[in-house]
Amino acid sequence: xxxxxxxxxxxxxxxxxxxxxxxxxxxxxxxxxxxxxxxxxxxxxxxxxxxxxxxxxxxxxxxxxxxxxxxxxxxxxxxxxxxxxxxxxxxxxxxxxxxxxxxxxxxxxxxxxxxxxxxxxxxxxxxxxxxxxxxxxxxxxxxxxxxxxxxxxxxxxxxxxxxxxxxxxxxxxxxxxxxxxxxxxxxxxxxxxxxxxxxxxxxxxxxxxxxxxxxxxxxxxxxxxxxxxxxxxxxxxxxxxxxxxxxxxxxxxxxxxxxxxxxxxxxxxxxxxxxxxxxxxxxxxxxxxxxxxxxxxxxxxxxxxx
Amino acid sequence: xxxxxxxxxxxxxxxxxxxxxxxxxxxxxxxxxxxxxxxxxxxxxxxxxxxxxxxxxxxxxxxxxxxxxxxxxxxxxxxxxxxxxxxxxxxxxxxxxxxxxxxxxxxxxxxxxxxxxxxxxxxxxxxxxxxxxxxxxxxxxxxxxxxxxxxxxxxxxxxxxxxxxxxxxxxxxxxxxxxxxxxxxxxxxxxxxxxxxxxxxxxxxxxxxxxxxxxxxxxxxxxxxxxxxxxxxxxxxxxxxxxxxxxxxxxxxxxxxxxxxxxxxxxxxxxxxxxxxxxxxxxxxxxxxxxxxxxxxxxxxxxxxx
Numbered sequence: 001x002x003x004x005x006x007x008x009x010x011x012x013x014x015x016x017x018x019x020x021x022x023x024x025x026x027x028x029x030x031x032x033x034x035x036x037x038x039x040x041x042x043x044x045x046x047x048x049x050x051x052x053x054x055x056x057x058x059x060x061x062x063x064x065x066x067x068x069x070x071x072x073x074x075x076x077x078x079x080x081x082x083x084x085x086x087x088x089x090x091x092x093x094x095x096x097x098x099x100x101x102x103x104x105x106x107x108x109x110x111x112x113x114x115x116x117x118x119x120x121x122x123x124x125x126x127x128x129x130x131x132x133x134x135x136x137x138x139x140x141x142x143x144x145x146x147x148x149x150x151x152x153x154x155x156x157x158x159x160x161x162x163x164x165x166x167x168x169x170x171x172x173x174x175x176x177x178x179x180x181x182x183x184x185x186x187x188x189x190x191x192x193x194x195x196x197x198x199x200x201x202x203x204x205x206x207x208x209x210x211x212x213x214x215x216x217x218x219x220x221x222x223x224x225x226x227x228x229x230x231x232x233x234x235x236x237x238x239x240x241x242x243x244x245x246x247x248x249x250x251x252x253x254x255x256x257x258x259x260x261x262x263x264x265x266x267x268x269x270x271x272x273x274x275x276x277x278x279x280x281x282x283x284x285x286x287x288x289x290x291x292x293x294x295x296x297x298x299x300x301x302x303x304x305x306x
Numbered sequence: 307x308x309x310x311x312x313x314x315x316x317x318x319x320x321x322x323x324x325x326x327x328x329x330x331x332x333x334x335x336x337x338x339x340x341x342x343x344x345x346x347x348x349x350x351x352x353x354x355x356x357x358x359x360x361x362x363x364x365x366x367x368x369x370x371x372x373x374x375x376x377x378x379x380x381x382x383x384x385x386x387x388x389x390x391x392x393x394x395x396x397x398x399x400x401x402x403x404x405x406x407x408x409x410x411x412x413x414x415x416x417x418x419x420x421x422x423x424x425x426x427x428x429x430x431x432x433x434x435x436x437x438x439x440x441x442x443x444x445x446x447x448x449x450x451x452x453x454x455x456x457x458x459x460x461x462x463x464x465x466x467x468x469x470x471x472x473x474x475x476x477x478x479x480x481x482x483x484x485x486x487x488x489x490x491x492x493x494x495x496x497x498x499x500x501x502x503x504x505x506x507x508x509x510x511x512x513x514x515x516x517x518x519x520x521x522x523x524x525x526x527x528x529x530x531x532x533x534x535x536x537x538x539x540x541x542x543x544x545x546x547x548x549x550x551x552x553x554x555x556x557x558x559x560x561x562x563x564x565x566x567x568x569x570x571x572x573x574x575x576x577x578x579x580x581x582x583x584x585x586x587x588x589x590x591x592x593x594x595x596x597x598x599x600x601x602x603x604x605x606x607x608x609x610x611x612x
Contacts, residue, residue, distance in 0.1 A: 212550035218583040244518035277524040
């Protein structure tokens with residue numbers, strides 16, 4: 001055995017810390033998926049020198065090249081096994097249903113004690129899939145409350161997480177020191193950890209995130225129907241329309257995964273919205289000025305106090 | 307009669323130009339209502355030296371004082387008769403139902419040939435009230451497609467109209483040179499005149515402006531219902547929620563007047579929206595991935611092309 005090989009093995013061995021002495025600073029972090037969310041996370045960790053090394057795993061060679069060129073990661077590969085084999089922390093940063101698939105495959109590829117996190121926008125199905133990981137893996141669900149309409153590494157920026165809430169959903173099997181390590185990672189990129197269980201998370205985001213998306217889609221479709229017979233429609237669409245419909249331009253694959261893995265909470269949020277909208281319709285049909293004013297003043301005050 | 311008085315009368319007589327030789331540059335413009343819209347319009351006209359003089363009419367003495375202090379107008383008064391008696395152009399810039407009331411009172415106060423415009427957000431009822439003005443008055447409906455959530459002169463800015471569409475709705479009785487003068491005023495503040503009839507305007511804005519407002523209200527109310535039992539809701543409301551709900555903070559008096567003077571088009575826009583939302587609900591209930599993807603891709607493309 002040559003000295004070089006021996007040194008390499010020593011380095012590798014020393015890099016595998018016990019889960020109990022692991023901190024973010026001495027961890028190798030592998031980010032699987034270098035799109036907007038994963039790319040921004042890798043970039044933020046690297047720019048802040050928050051961990052020992054950032055390794056990226058991407059599906060396409062061009063993404064690997066771009067990530068290296070921009071300095072988003074220290075190393076990158078298209079090979080999942082190679083990308084995670086030395087990881088202390090793995091963060092899955094793909095659309096939700098790809099995360100679910102990866103969780104079914106990744107177990108045997110991970111070193112003992114590895115912390116597996118994700119940034120998927122729904123948590124119940126992901127946490128259920130994490131439950132099935134081998135016992136020597138430490139899983140922790142995650143969902144940062146930030147994003148953009150533009151997807152992909154091109155849109156990534158190291159400041160994306162700054163000041164944003166980042167939900168962490170521990171499993172019963174997640175040891176406290178794994179939660180602490182996840183919290184450390186979240187704080188390292190400038191985000192604010194919010195701990196809650198997966199089911200509660202999914203009900204809340206159905207209302208504050210998936211419902212607004214569906215309203216934006218419905219609005220775009222309804223106005224487009226009208227625009228078929230009157231093209232001046234788009235000419236008169238001002239900033240109010242643009243803001244209200246902005247989410248309709250979200251990445252379709254990401255949103256489709258979200259909706260299909262969160263159907264029950266989303267349908268309940270839609271029903272709650274429809275009850276309130278129907279209340280407005282009925283006040284307007286009756287020309288009930290007093291009732292309308294009360295409804296409108298209450299929501300205006302709430303909105304201003306946000 | 308003293309020389310001063312005589313001179314005053316001569317000045318006044320010479321200021322009353324024939325409607326046929328009137329241009330914006332030689333016009334005295336009276337703006338009734340010095341809130342966000344009227345204040346910004348007055349300020350833009352004055353800053354660009356677009357007309358001979360800008361006179362403001364406000365309800366409260368404090369607004370008159372603030373308008374003079376900020377240089378928004380050349381002169382200002384709380385007395386409507388005094389404010390409009392020498393006007394070549396009067397612009398009514400109050401909530402819609404106040405415009406309707408003013409149109410019923412202002413006729414006898416206006417000099418011969420005066421152009422009366424407005425900036426009200428619905429046009430059918432206003433144009434009907436303009437129809438009843440004395441025959442020597444020249445009416446022209448108007449609606450600039452801009453605004454802010456914050457109301458009042460404090461929020462006014464001379465650049466508010468820049469690059470925005472400004473709908474003009476001439477009546478059958480409106481002579482072409484009056485339309486031209488209105489168009490000149492619109493262009494002078496940097497806006498883009500869009501001519502259409504009042505009914506068509508009201509149907510379009512019901513869809514692109516009043517519907518988004520009602521969706522924002524319904525969204526705020528629905529999420530507030532959920533937040534009653536889970537206060538983490540607001541913590542997780544990110545930029546997507548903020549944009550989609552932004553219009554719910556609009557000025558209530560202004561929006562109430564808009565809804566109540568545009569009920570039929572607004573109810574039709576709501577019905578068109580509900581049909582499309584119901585389509586989404588049904589696709590989601592069935593878990594129809596292909597159908598959802600098509601719906602979402604179509605609206606995403608439309609939204610991106612805006």
